[in-house]
Amino acid sequence: MKLEAYQTLHCDAGWRRFSFLKLTAEDGTTGISEYNECYGSQGLTGVIEGMLEWAVGKNPMAHEKLTAELYARSRQVHGGMVQQAIASIENALVDLKARRLGIPVFELLGGAVRNRLRLYWSHCGSYRLPRTASMIGRQPLQNLGDLAALGNEVREQGFGALKTNIFLFDNEPRMHQPGFARAEGWPELNPSRRVVSAMREQLLAFREGAGEDMDILFDLNFNFRTEGFLTVTRELDDLGLGWFEIDLYDPSSLALIRNSLRTPLASCESLFGLRGYRPFFEKQAMDVAIVDVPWNGIWQAQKIAALAESFEVNVAPHNFYGHLSTLMSAHFCAAIPNFRIMEIDIDDVPWKDDLVTVKPEVKDGYLLVPEGPGWGTELNEDSIAAHPPREDSGQDYDRGMG
DSSP: OOEEEEEEEEEEOSSSEEEEEEEEETTSOEEEEEEOOOTTOTTHHHHHHHHHHHHTTSOTTOHHHHHHHHHHHTGGGOSHHHHHHHHHHHHHHHHHHHHHHTSBHHHHTTOOSOSEEEEEEETTTGGGSTTTGGGGTOOOOOSHHHHHHHHHHHHHTTOSEEEEOOEEOSSSOEEOOGGGTOSTTTTTOOOOHHHHHHHHHHHHHHHHHHOTTOEEEEEEETOSOHHHHHHHHHHHGGGOOSEEEEOOSOHHHHHHHHTTOSSOEEEOTTOOHHHHHHHHHHTTOOSEEEEOHHHHOHHHHHHHHHHHHHTTOEEEEOOOSOHHHHHHHHHHHHHOTTBOOEEEEOSOOTTGGGGBSSOOEEETTEEEOOOSSBTSOOBOHHHHHHSOOOTTHHHHHHHOOO
């Protein structure tokens, strides 16, 4: 059997785009994946399509061989958008193979270890800040009382965990993102006393509304350097958080932070491949390893999870995309023994549910693992076409999540 055709599809998603890849084999079997062209990956579609020009005519069932060849052909520029492109192709190939065999993707990975996955409500409050609240049909957050009410909403919807970013409510309510050159403090990345105090107030407000049983995860992203992360985490270490999430590219610095804390540390969502993760495991730099399935590919992600298990480390997926990505990550989480918890965005554009034929089934804070062939869903191409990307959407990518 040969790969016959490919198609990339895009639609508006408020402050970003949703992007999809569809592969078609000569017998009509299709495979789909979701990828992300925002947040620094503009031009990814062109890389994917360039690789697929070579892949057309090859056997799509031999996905390991195809991705190994794609890696070899791009070896000198490995990582970044090149790896994201390979991953999007790998994910669509794995879906195609599972569909042709009439089985769920998790069966290709060794079978399901579990049939439901504990979730955390991610970017809790981030999309309800004034810049993006109208895009999701929500009233904008204005103060700490609104955060407490949101924490109560999360609890009432049955979730036992939430993750939030850094918010400031002086002047216009906003996210604090100096690590992405979107706020004061860049490029030095030194947290001020005012910002650290605001973080404590924010987390206490969420705790007030969500209750003592809620796991509150705090995402600090790339917003500080080692000294700054130490300052912030030591100041907040007494709050009983579920984890601090920190992005750093130096494993020794990350290990230094981890070893200074009682609170668990999660990291590595921006890494690629076994070679990227290995030094972080060797330095025992994190308590939870975060793996992005759309960036790494599900076959490669499972290898990373196996490497993590050899270091007695649990894994959580990075998943702040659309429903197809959620289902892709669900198959990954279902098949690995060392699963920790799964990320999901609840707040989003109103048409998100319409983009797939079967959306993720969430019940009491858990995601039920889909059992249909492949990922367990199809793209609704009419709905995707009904929401074309906006001409000015690039500005929204830059201003981020709030």
